[in-house]
Amino acid sequence: MRNIQDSELLEKYLEEFQINRMFHQSKQLPYHMQQYHSGEIIRFEGMEMNSLLFLVNGKARITSSIETGKALLLRFIYPLSVIGDIELIRDVPVQSQVQAVDECLVIGIPFDYIKKYEIDNPRLLHMLLEHVSFKLQTCTTASRVNLLASVENKFASYLMSTLSPDADNEFGIELQTSSVKEIASLLGTTYRHLNRVIASLIEQGIIERQKNSIQILNWKELEKAANGIRYK
Amino acid sequence: MRNIQDSELLEKYLEEFQINRMFHQSKQLPYHMQQYHSGEIIRFEGMEMNSLLFLVNGKARITSSIETGKALLLRFIYPLSVIGDIELIRDVPVQSQVQAVDECLVIGIPFDYIKKYEIDNPRLLHMLLEHVSFKLQTCTTASRVNLLASVENKFASYLMSTLSPDADNEFGIELQTSSVKEIASLLGTTYRHLNRVIASLIEQGIIERQKNSIQILNWKELEKAANGIRYK
């Protein structure tokens, strides 16, 4: 992690994502800016959190683990995403680990400042509510699909949700990855078993594996395998 | 469902749960009040929603289903709970079904009114944020535990989270039920398989089945079976 002292860069992103518009602007806000390398942990699970963060550049992966060491990949995030909303509102430690997938830049503003000067600002509260509501809606969807559908069902739904041309779907974008390992982690299964399912779908002539991706050969049959289920 | 026209009763609950304090009080708010029988559906999945609802009496179960007909029991709710927060903020149809467990009373206020007069009210926004944040935090927990742990792990964790005397835990209270059928639905498994797990824990001398509940005989061994995992 590196602190970035570059007021022009800061200004650029505050303007690009209209972060300033969420806060009262009567005075200079105590923003800080940090850069994280690919693979670096932005926030560890269980740690105390002190700032509300905005991801303004790069891509990060959000994971949640249990005491046995297994982890579920919840989603990927892109600009503009908020990190620390639950921690601000509920005053709890970091709930899910945030890890940079490529180089990331985050802008932060201290919880103390927000609580002292901005906690009743409707624009901020609206922004937080919209982000948290989206996360709850999609978390509930993933929860039920991941638990109630078979791995073949889930994988077919995943492909329909992320690759289908009519998938104009925010959650599908957050789940998109071409790594079989990461897809397994998103669906809560093992790499081995997902490979069995992929092999089975290839054998049925529904998909074909390419160098770095999966190609759909039969959308109709894939839709049947998905049972109409979508991640959205 | 029956509409209740009883301004004294309405006043009583508005006062008891301080619902009035969340809104501007410069004029009479267009509250409506409905009563639902045990087993009656308060809100169906997929339906359009027009009012923000407060559960002020009774208990209701929240479930979420997939297109194959299987359903996951997300939680039980008690007064004071909010129904329709996601639907208000994100302008989407009902995401999860709400069904009365016993006789329920809800007070509603139309979305149109909220959007016209109260949408920037910090007290309302705070109340909504707190409820939605709690739901997201607990949904994420349930999501990862339910997917990554075995049914025996999950059931032991469930017992530790709901029956343990030091379980001073809001989510544990929302998950509490003595019905094996409902516990199976909460954990995303079948009634048959949960009974195997219960039989196994009885055989290990960890629990014993009573007339209408489960008794813990060995907290230490149960904690081991739970692997330190909790629903909270």
Add this chain to the structure above:
DNA sequence: TAATGAAAAGGACATATGTCCCAAAAAAGG
């Protein structure tokens, strides 16, 4: 008190899935 119906529990079987480890393929480095 006995019969009937409903609810709860279990047997049998098949499939899905996890685990462990080995083999093959691809990528990286000298």
Add this chain to the structure above:
DNA sequence: CCTTTTTTGGGACATATGTCCTTTTCATTA
């Protein structure tokens, strides 16, 4: 270009779990 390391994919085995249906137990009614 060859060797080594890393990544990807699959074999084998065991266990977990779902499905279907039967049996047992409990509750209700006559």
